[in-house]
Amino acid sequence: MVSGRGLDFTGGTLDKLESIPGYRTKLSVEEMKHCIATCNYFIAGSTETLCPGDRTLYRIRDITATVDCAPLIIASILGKKYAEGAKYLVLDLKVGSSAICKRTRDAEQLASKMLTVAEHLGMKLKVVLTKMETPIGKAVGNSLEVAESVQILKGGGPPSVKSLITRLGGELLFLTGKARSHVDGMRQVQAVLDNGKALEYFEKCLVCQGVDPETVKKLTEDEPWEVIKRSDHYLAFKAPRTGESQSANTNCPH
Template identity: 35%
Template sequence: MQTVELITKKRDGGKFSSEEISWLIENYTHGNIPDYQMAALLMAIYLRGMDERETSDLTLAMARSGEQLRVNTQISPVVDKHSTGGVGDKVTLAVAPLVAACGVAVGKMTGRGLGHTGGTVDKLESVDGFHVELSREDFMRILHDHQIVLAGQSAELAPADGKLYALRDVTGTIESIPLIASSIMSKKLAVGASHLLLDVKFGSGAFMKTIEQARQLAQAMVDIGRAAGLHTVAAITSMEQPLGRAIGNAIELAEAIDILRGNGPADVSELCYHEAAELLLMTGKAANQAEADQMVAQAIQSGAAVKKLTEVIAAQGGNPQQIERPELLPHAPIRVMLTAPQTGYIAAINAEGLGLASMSLAQAASKKVSLLIIVPA
């Protein structure tokens, strides 16, 4: 096969065979296809799309590009939760330890920021010494010992996705349903959880701007998960305005700690508690909604939820004192209060605009600036 012929084929609206997709991913992973050709291919996919079979083949090829942990063969149930990304979205930081504190193992491989949306890995790395790059052995050891692991993309697990993820971020090819779906699901299949909850965002601060686009993406990922034997459920939630009151790596982690202590902003706290309860229901840990809600409330009130976050931070080399005392987390060296020119009410907040502003501020100040949004209750 010739890469340029496959680029031309997709450019002209053709469909890739399963063999062609496998060939492309294998050769790109091993460095036989240069980034400039793969960038052209990504743009062709962005413009021409992929059908359900192509998307599934792409997902499986990326999942097979490295090791596969198959954690559900060693621990069951083991869950994963993934958000498609948004502005101020610190939900995973709270939901993962909350579910683990309720007695369900959480094995998560998460990603970095993409475009104007922040990444869970970047937020976790606000903690001094925290290691997100884990070997297969360390991943499984921490999961066994602590019932939770929060790892980043590794060279061993779905390496094709790691390369494509970075390339999409700089080639204007982020907002493509087949590419988003295959990227997310390849990581999930490589880890091999038994249950997956997807939080698919729509609105100003999300990649999917309309609820119709979000439904298409949700359906694509649910179809991939079910075809692979992964119990997959998708929730579609709004990202028309930022979640909570903080935008920025360290202060979003601090806000997640507040959520785990029961002191977080109402909007993001309610979403976290709801998604944690949904995972307890999916796995059968809770028999009904009332029992799931009670388990979540007990984990918050007893302190078990924030203790579990402290535990996994320490297990992965991080400074647990920064979870116990969030004021020890890094903070921006320059802080400026912007005051409203007149009194009034906040009618709406442009999530995408604030996400882009946060990126610009970070670039201007060596990535040490964050935004804190104060919204009257």
């Protein structure tokens, strides 16, 4: 996966992974190939020779108020995937008050444009619209989300996040013909979370991308807070009664 950094108010995939000491997001093509041969995947950023234009666009989109520009969104997402040689792709397109697409109609229009471009590129694309008004998981912040992701890879973690993962993964397995149905694909994804295979490949990839094996062990087997940072100061807000948070409006001026 060739990924990007944060836009607007969220941390990007690379920002989250870089909270793991030693994790390298800048890989050469040879190093990417080594990762594929060793653990079947990598997650890195664009380079001087692989999607260099996307690096420039990422740097200027925030300051030019073009984060929500549909052509730039499509070019960024599909451009990187096309450069990787991806033939199949499932996109999680968020909709709601905290997303770029506030209305379902806007998301559907963006999805339609993405499907058209993907078809021209010879890619099989499935776009899944999911809500971004209700909080998902229990962690917000780069290192906190890494720790939560490790728990999910170990078969635990919040059900809301696991549900999204199995849904998207199930769609991809069905799209590629690796599953008889979307539901069968979901079962396969859940199985590798439960049996430790997903965590095993994650550990291999961490080492391939520069993380010390002892750090990997502490992160995934012992105590993650020994190797990744969290805030020294925190304030707890206690709810007056039992319940769940239903929405979060990130556009609120206060």
